[in-house]
Amino acid sequence: MEYLVLNGHYNLMQNISEIDGLVKLISKLPGLGPKSAKRIVLKLINNRDELIKPMAKVLAEVYKNISRCKICGSLKSNLNGCNNCENNKNKYTKICVVENIADQWSIESSSIYQGYFHILGGTISSSNNQRKEDLLINSLVTRVKKDNIEEVILATSATVEGQTTAFYIQDSLKNTNVKISKLAQGLPVGGEIENLDDGTLISAFKNRTSIENGTD
Numbered sequence: 001m002e003y004l005v006l007n008g009h010y011n012l013m014q015n016i017s018e019i020d021g022l023v024k025l026i027s028k029l030p031g032l033g034p035k036s037a038k039r040i041v042l043k044l045i046n047n048r049d050e051l052i053k054p055m056a057k058v059l060a061e062v063y064k065n066i067s068r069c070k071i072c073g074s075l076k077s078n079l080n081g082c083n084n085c086e087n088n089k090n091k092y093t094k095i096c097v098v099e100n101i102a103d104q105w106s107i108e109s110s111s112i113y114q115g116y117f118h119i120l121g122g123t124i125s126s127s128n129n130q131r132k133e134d135l136l137i138n139s140l141v142t143r144v145k146k147d148n149i150e151e152v153i154l155a156t157s158a159t160v161e162g163q164t165t166a167f168y169i170q171d172s173l174k175n176t177n178v179k180i181s182k183l184a185q186g187l188p189v190g191g192e193i194e195n196l197d198d199g200t201l202i203s204a205f206k207n208r209t210s211i212e213n214g215t216d
């Protein structure tokens with residue numbers, strides 16, 4: 001088998017279309033360029049039974065069973081329902097709105113917040129095609145009413161898109177009586193939640209400011 005005798009001459013892999021295709025796919029993953037993708041592919045090929053076979057099976061299962069919850073935006077298994085909202089035994093009075101799951105993980109690991117999460121899955125931006133419907137904002141309004149939520153904490157990034165999105169959400173909630181707050185201004189401009197250190201995040205939560213809500 002010619003690919004087993006490559007000895008690090010990655011360029012030789014290019015002539016096999018299956019391998020070439022896999023390298024291209026893996027280079028699309030975060031933090032990986034073509035060179036590291038080739039090293040990964042070589043590792044996979046040299047460990048067919050230990051890596052490729054179980055990985056192919058797990059990928060097929062993830063593709064089939066994992067989807068985004070249409071209520072809260074989190075990832076869920078279609079077999080068990082959503083742990084973030086449906087199966088959540090705790091009853092909270094707060095919802096924290098974040099752009100993505102990595103942001104939720106950062107906030108959870110800082111232990112500053114106890115409550116539900118709502119994952120937008122992006123921001124409103126003029127430069128991309130993110131549709132407002134995809135951000136599950138209608139579903140957020142429904143959750144606020146249905147779960148008797150007392151406070152919505154907007155934890156979107158300190159970027160133009162993040163702030164535009166926060167404003168749009170605030171507007172969408174104006175007919176509810178919920179208290180709306182946003183993270184303190186201590187956030188560095190352009191700061192994305194997932195990249196903040198715990199200290200900054202905790203202080204931004206503690207010092208969060210209330211936003212005027214309602215039409216009165």
Ligand SMILES: [Zn+2]
Pocket residue numbers: 069070071072073074076082083084085086
């Ligand atoms: Zn959910």
